[in-house]
Amino acid sequence: MSEATAKQGPDTRARILNAAESLFMTHGFEATSMRMITGQAEVNLAAVNYHFGSKDALIQEVFRRRLTELNRDRLGALEAEESLANGAPLKPSKIVAAFFGVSLKMAADTEHGGATFMRLLGRTYTEPNEFVRQFLAEEYAEVVQRFMNALYRALPDVPREEILWRFHFMMGAMSYAIAGTDALKLFAGDFDDEDPTRLMPRLMSFLLGGLRAPLPEEVIESRAIRRDAA
Amino acid sequence: MSEATAKQGPDTRARILNAAESLFMTHGFEATSMRMITGQAEVNLAAVNYHFGSKDALIQEVFRRRLTELNRDRLGALEAEESLANGAPLKPSKIVAAFFGVSLKMAADTEHGGATFMRLLGRTYTEPNEFVRQFLAEEYAEVVQRFMNALYRALPDVPREEILWRFHFMMGAMSYAIAGTDALKLFAGDFDDEDPTRLMPRLMSFLLGGLRAPLPEEVIESRAIRRDAA
DNA sequence: ATCCTGTTCAAACGTTCGTTTGAATCATAC
């Protein structure tokens, strides 16, 4: 063979990744067996270990494939705003829109499995599995750092710790929004699924409202004291 | 034996429930084996099946034990506010504080395992396991209905669908806030764990900011149109 | 002392898991 990959009909590797992605979302990592994956992908049981080495390595590859693209798009959106701003601090709404807009865009892509992946990702932030968490942390490190710095510049009067927390809250709201309607139906059985494109403005309003909310009294007080001391 | 329960040293049932709760949080349901549970609880392997019937039934009991108390407290807090209000609609902040305040209070109780449970619960809203979701839905139905109705009364001008979404977002933010610092460290390695009692005011500011945020333009427009038609 | 009932215990059950193996199959290079 010439090099790296290739052969057989509709590429075995991709078939496995797609089947795994979808099954992981439906059943979770542990509850998804190799036999379920290879069955749905219509490949031989041994194919996973041949192409990826192990089940754990397959899980990593499922995330790597998508996260690379997702985080590249997020950084791209941020940099586009930054070059528009010409060195001035960005508006918080632009920063939030860059990060979460890209996420929701992938979540809306039902054609190429983006929606499936984002729901899987939302679940995985709280995943107990140690090495999955470790891997996510590494993949996210740079992007989060960049966005946090943009927010620090945009909100110089808000304590950094407070911004960090609120970013955390925003991630939670988004994850639920995407992981989704399932959980919503959990609250209201009569809930209509309706047009998912309306999610973006809804979520954005909520996130910005939360981000710009008045600081809790404790924080205001402690800052006032610190200012007095200075 | 007289009736229901009892015998042996430090109650076998409770030992199993505590061990299971803690292990489920650390490893997830599927990755936690009966042998791990009975090992940590220092009881015989067969004790789980004897006392609970099956692993699935044990999972249910772990949740039932805590959720019954949690939802009773939530309803209690809501009713206390309602009786204070004397029939007038409650302020949204009071409603939100009743629901999420009780949650955070349990999350702050590290003495009796409340913290462990709340982190487990946060993870479980997005749990793939079908019957766990089904069970959660049943346990939550009444409480959520009551709180939603209170919010409908408190915010008569906001479309009910919008309130439902925002409640959903709030649940997400809270879950992340509790499930927690783990995920936060995922974003910022240098993050200090610090005083968890400060979480409550932080989260409450964010939630209320989000809940009271201006409606997205789409919604405002569609309401204006509807009003014109009327 | 005897029986009864609730509980514990060690051992085993059958099933399913992730992984490994070695032969079969295929496309290309010579």
Add this chain to the structure above:
DNA sequence: GTATGATTCAAACGAACGTTTGAACAGGAT
């Protein structure tokens, strides 16, 4: 054609899983 290296395949591996079993043990009532 024949050799070569990549891929597929059916079958098996040992380990771990949730559950069941039947005997052992406990305390209270008769």
